[in-house]
Amino acid sequence: MRIISMAFFLLSLALQAQTYNWTAFSYPTSTGGRFDDVFFLNENVGWAARGGNGAVFKTTDGGSSWAQQTVGSPPNEYYRNIEFLNENVGFLGTLSDNFYKTADGGNSWQRVTKISPYPQAICGLDCVGTSTVYGCGAWFSPAYIIKSTDSGNTWQYIDMSSYAFALVEIVFIDENIGFVGGSDDDGAVILKTTDGGASWTKIYNSNIPFEYVWKMQLLDNNKMFCSIESEAPNSGKLIKSLNGGVTWEANDFPDVYVQAVGFTSETHGWMGGHNTGFYETFDGGNTWTNTGVGGVLNRIFFVNNNVAYAAGASIYKMTVGNLGTQEVTEDHLVRKLRIDVAPNPVKDKLNLDIHFLHSDHIIIGLYEASGKFIKNILKDDVSIKGTKKYSLDFNYPKGNYLLNVHSNLGRQAVKIIKE
Numbered sequence: 001m002r003i004i005s006m007a008f009f010l011l012s013l014a015l016q017a018q019t020y021n022w023t024a025f026s027y028p029t030s031t032g033g034r035f036d037d038v039f040f041l042n043e044n045v046g047w048a049a050r051g052g053n054g055a056v057f058k059t060t061d062g063g064s065s066w067a068q069q070t071v072g073s074p075p076n077e078y079y080r081n082i083e084f085l086n087e088n089v090g091f092l093g094t095l096s097d098n099f100y101k102t103a104d105g106g107n108s109w110q111r112v113t114k115i116s117p118y119p120q121a122i123c124g125l126d127c128v129g130t131s132t133v134y135g136c137g138a139w140f141s142p143a144y145i146i147k148s149t150d151s152g153n154t155w156q157y158i159d160m161s162s163y164a165f166a167l168v169e170i171v172f173i174d175e176n177i178g179f180v181g182g183s184d185d186d187g188a189v190i191l192k193t194t195d196g197g198a199s200w201t202k203i204y205n206s207n208i209p210f211e212y213v214w215k216m217q218l219l220d221n222n223k224m225f226c227s228i229e230s231e232a233p234n235s236g237k238l239i240k241s242l243n244g245g246v247t248w249e250a251n252d253f254p255d256v257y258v259q260a261v262g263f264t265s266e267t268h269g270w271m272g273g274h275n276t277g278f279y280e281t282f283d284g285g286n287t288w289t290n291t292g293v294g295g296v297l298n299r300i301f302f303v304n305n306n307v308a309y310a311a312g313a314s315i316y317k318m319t320v321g322n323l324g325t326q327e328v329t330e331d332h333l334v335r336k337l338r339i340d341v342a343p344n345p346v347k348d349k350l351n352l353d354i355h356f357l358h359s360d361h362i363i364i365g366l367y368e369a370s371g372k373f374i375k376n377i378l379k380d381d382v383s384i385k386g387t388k389k390y391s392l393d394f395n396y397p398k399g400n401y402l403l404n405v406h407s408n409l410g411r412q413a414v415k416i417i418k419e
Contacts, residue, residue, distance in 0.1 A: 019320070020280070020318060020319075020320055021318065021319055021320075022270075022278050022291060022293045022294060022310070022316050022317070022318050023293075023316065023317055023319075024293070024294070024313075024314040024315070024316050025063050025066070025314060025315045025316070025317065026314075027066060028048070028050070028055070028057045028066050028068065028315070029314070030050060030313055030314060031050070031052075031053050033050065033051050033052030033053055033357070033358070033409075034050075034051055034052070034295075034296045034298065034311070034312055034313055035048050035049065035050050035051065035298070035299075035311035035312060035313075035314070035315055036049055036050070036051035036078075036079060036080050036081065036298050036299065036311055037049045037079075037080065037081040037082050037298065037299050037311050038082075038299055038301050038309045038310065038311040038315060039082050039083050039084060039090075039301060040301060040303050040309055041084060041086070041087060042303065043062055043303050043304075043307050044059070044060055044061055044062045045058075045059070045060050045087065046058070046059050046062075046063070046309060047059075047069075047082050047084065047090065047106060048066070048082070048309075048311060048315050049079040049080070049081060049082040049092060049311075050079060051078050051079055051080065051298075051408065052078055052357055052358040052408070052409070053076070053358060054071070054076075054077040054078055054079035054094065054096075054358075055068055055071075055079070056068070056069045056071055056079065056082065056092060056106060056109075057069065057315075058105070058106050062307075062317070063309070063315065063317050066315075069106040069107065069109075070108075070109075071092065071100060071109040072108075072109060074096070074098075076096075076358040076359045076383075076384055076385055077094050077095075077096040077098060077358075077359060078094055078095040078096050078358060078359055078360070078408050079092060079093070079094050080093045080094060080095050080121065080122060080123055081093040081122065081123070081124060081125045081299075082125070083125040083126065083127050083133070084127060085127045085130070085131065085133065085151060085152075086130075087105055088102075088103055088104055088105050089101070089102070089103055089151050089152065090102045090105070090106060091112075091125055091127070091133060091135070091152060092109060093121070093122025093123065093124075093125050093135060093137075094121065094122065095121040095123070095138070095359070095360075095361060095408055096121070096359050096383075097118070097120055097121070098111055099111065099112045099115070099118075099119060099122050099135070099146075100112065101152045112152065112155070114153070114154050114155055115146055115155040115157055116157060117157060119135070119137050119138070119144060119146055119157070120137065120138050120142075120381075121137040121138035121139070121140070121361070122135045122136070122137050122138075122146070123136060123137040123138055123139050123167065123168045123169070124136040124137070124167065124168055124169040124170040124171075124180070125170070126170050126171050126172050126178070128172040128173075128174055128175055128178075129174065129175045130151075131148075131149060131150055131151045132147070132148065132149050132172075132175045133147070133148045133151070133152055134146070134147050134170050134172055134178065134197070135147075135170065136160075136167040136168070136169070136170040136180050136182070137167060137168075138166065138167070138361075139166050139167075139168050139182070139212065139361075140166065140361040140362075140363055140379070140381075140406075141165045141166045142159075142160075142161055142165070142166075143159075143160040143161050143163065143164040143165055143166055143167045143182060144157060144158060144159055144160050144161075144167070145157075145158040145160055145167070145170065145180065145197055146158070147196070147197055149175075158197055160180075160191075160200070163184065163189075163191055163200055163202070164182045164183060164184040164189055164191070165182075165183060165184060165185070166182045166183045166212065167180055167181070167182035168181060168182045168183075168212055168213065168214055168215075169181045169182070169213060169214065169215050169216045171216050171217075171218050173218065173221045175196060176193070176194060176195055176196045177192075177193070177194050178192070178193055178197070179191065179192050179193075179203075179216060179218075179224070179245070180193075180200070181212075181213030181214070181215075181216050181226060182212060182213060183210065183211060183212045183213070184205070185209070186205045186206070186207050186209070187205060187206035187207055187208040187209050187210065187211040188204070188205070188206035188208070188211040188212055188213045188228045188229075188239075189202060189204065189205050189206075189213060190202070190203050190204035190213055190216070190226065190245065191203065192245060203245040203246075204226075204239065204241075204245065204248055206228060206237075206239075206250075208230065208234055209373065210230075210231055210365070210373070210404075211228050211229065211230045211231070211234070212228065212229045213226050213227070213228055213239075214226075214227045214228065214229045214258070214259045215227045215259055215260055215261050215298075215299065215300075216261075217261055217262055217263060217300075217302075219263055219265075219266075221244075222242070222243065222244045223240070223241070223242050223263075223266060224240060224241045224244070224245055225238065225239075225240050225261050225262075225263045225269060226238070226239045226240070226261060227253075227258045227259055227260065227261040227271060227273070228250075228258070229256075229257050229258060229259060229273070229274075229411075230256050230257075231256065231404060231411065232256050232371070232413065233371050234256070235252040235253060235256060236252070236253040236254075236255050236256045236257060236258035236273060237250050237251060237252055237253055237258070238250070238251045238253055238258075238261065238271060238285040239251075240263075240266075240284065240285065242266060249284075251284070251285035251286060253271055253273075253279070253285075253288065254276060254279060254288055254290075255271075255272070255273040255274065255275050255276040255279075256273075256275075256411075257273045257274035257275060257410055257411050258271055258272070258273035258274075258276070259272070259273045259274065259297060259298045259299075260272045260273065260297035260298055260299055260300045260310060260311075260312070261300060262300025262301070262302055262308060262310070264302070264305045265305075266284060267281070267282055267283055267284045268280075268281065268282050269281055269285075270291075270300060271285075271288070271297075272294055272295075272296075272297030272300075272310075272312065273296075273297060274296060274410035274411065275296075276290070276294075276295075276297065277290070277291065277292070277293050277294025277295045277297060277312070277313075278290075278291040278293050278294045278297065278310075278316075279291065293316070294310065294312055294313065294314070294316055295312055295313035295314075296312045296313050296410075297310060297311070297312035298311050298312060299311040299312075305320075306319065306320045307319060336409060336410070336412050337354055337355060337356065337357070337360075337362075337405065337407055337409060337412070338354070338355040339352060339353070339354050339355075339403075339405060339412075339414055340352070340353040340354075340355075341414065341416055344416050344417060345416075345417040345418065345419040346394050346416055346417065346418050346419065347394075347418075347419055348393070348394060348395065349391050349392065349393065349394060350377075350390075350391070350392045350393075350394040350416070351389070351390070351391050351392075352364075352378075352389070352390040352391075352392070353387055353388075353389055354387070354388050354390065355386070355387050356382050356384075356385050356386060356387070356388060357385055357409070358385045358408075359382060359383055359384060359385070360381075360382040360407050360408045360409070361380070361381050361382065361407065361408055362378065362379070362380050362382065362405065362406065362407045363376055363378070363379050363405075363406045363407075364376065364377055364378040364379075364403055364404065364405050364406075365377070365403070365404040365406070366396075366401060366402075366403060366404075367401065367402040367403075367404060368399075368400075368401060368402075369399065369400040369401060369402060371402070374396075374401075377392055378390060378392060394418065396418055397418065398418050398419060399417075399418055400415065400416075400417055400418075401415075401416050401417070401418060402414070402415060402416075403415075403416060
C-alpha cells in the first residue's frame with residue numbers, strides 16, 4: 001500500500017510540475033484587428049480566420065509556417081469562424097451576408113447558395129460525424145440555425161426566434177445531441193437538443209439582461225465550460241457544468257467582455273476576452289492568474305490535452321513542457337470604434353460620427369448613469385469601412401447617460417450629458 005501511495009504521490013507531483021506554454025506566431029499578422037477563429041484537424045493541419053480585413057490561412061506543420069488562401073470574396077468582409085469535416089471539406093462563416101464552402105482543403109472557396117432564407121451571419125459552426133454541419137447566428141439578431149446532413153450540399157434553415165433573439169455558439173456531441181448559446185430576454189441562454197435541432201430545451205439562463213453565452217467547450221461530452229460576456233457593472237463569467245448541463249456553477253472573471261474559454265480538466269483552464277489575454281486557473285475558476293501572454297482572445301481550440309491553439313491579436317499555440325525559448329508579445333490590442341459625439345452636452349439631437357474599420361454591425365443601447373437600461377436607440381448593418389453619421393432624437397431629461405456600443409469589435413461605453 002505504501003508503494004502504491006508513493007506512486008500516486010509522485011504522479012501528482014509530476015502533473016503539477018508540467019509547464020504550459022502559450023506562444024504567439026509572428027506570422028500571419030492581424031493587421032490591426034484580430035483572428036476570430038482557429039481550427040485544427042490534428043496537431044499539424046489547421047486553418048485560421050482573420051476577422052476584420054478577412055483572410056484565411058492554412059498550416060500543415062503545426063503553425064511553423066502558414067499560407068494565405070484566397071477566398072475570392074468582396075473586400076472588407078468579416079470572417080467569424082472556420083470549421084472542417086475532413087482535410088478537404090470545410091466551411092467559412094462571415095458577418096457579411098456570405099457563407100463559404102471549400103472541397104479542396106481551402107485552395108478554392110465557393111459561396112453557399114442553397115439556404116433559404118439566407119443567413120445574415122454565421123457566428124458559430126460545428127462539424128460532427130462524417131457529413132453533418134451545424135451553424136448559428138447572429139449575435140446582432142435574429143436567431144437561427146442552419147443544418148446540413150450531406151456535407152454542405154443542401155441546407156435546412158431553422159428559425160430560433162421563439163427561443164432566443166441572438167445565437168453565438170453551437171457545439172454538438174454527435175449528429176443529434178447538441179447545444180447552442182446566445183441571449184434571450186432573460187440574458188445569457190443555453191439550449192439543448194436531442195433530436196438534431198427539431199426541438200430545444202432551455203438548460204441555462206443567467207437572468208441578467210443583455211448577457212451572452214459567447215463560447216462553449218465540451219470536455220468528455222459531459223463537462224461544459226462556457227464564457228458569459230456581460231455589461232458593466234456586472235462581471236464577465238465562467239459557467240461550468242460537470243453533469244451535461246443539469247446543474248451549473250458560475251465564477252466571476254476579470255474581463256467583463258470575456259469570450260474565449262478552454263479547459264484541460266475540471267480545474268485547469270484558460271479564459272480571455274476583449275480586454276485580456278490568457279488568464280489561467282487551477283481551481284476551476286475560483287481564482288485567475290494573468291499569464292502576460294496574448295490579447296483580445298476569441299477562441300481556444302484543443303487538439304488534445306498537450307496541444308492547443310488560440311485566436312486573438314495573434315495566433316497562439318500551447319504545448320506542455322519546457323520549450324527553451326518563449327516568444328511573449330505585447331499584443332494586448334484594444335479593438336474599439338472611434339465614436340465622436342458633437343456637441344456633447346447634447347440638446348435635442350444626439351449626433352454621432354462613427355468610424356468603421358471594415359464592414360460591421362452595430363447596436364447602441366442607452367443607459368442611465370446608474371447603469372439602468374432605457375432602450376436600444378440604434379441598430380445598423382454597415383457594408384463598407386469609413387465614417388458614418390447618425391442624428392438621433394434625444395428627448396430625455398437633463399442629466400448624465402451612457403451609450404453602450406456593441407459592434408463586431410466588441411463593446412465599449414461612451415459618456416454623454418443632456419442639457
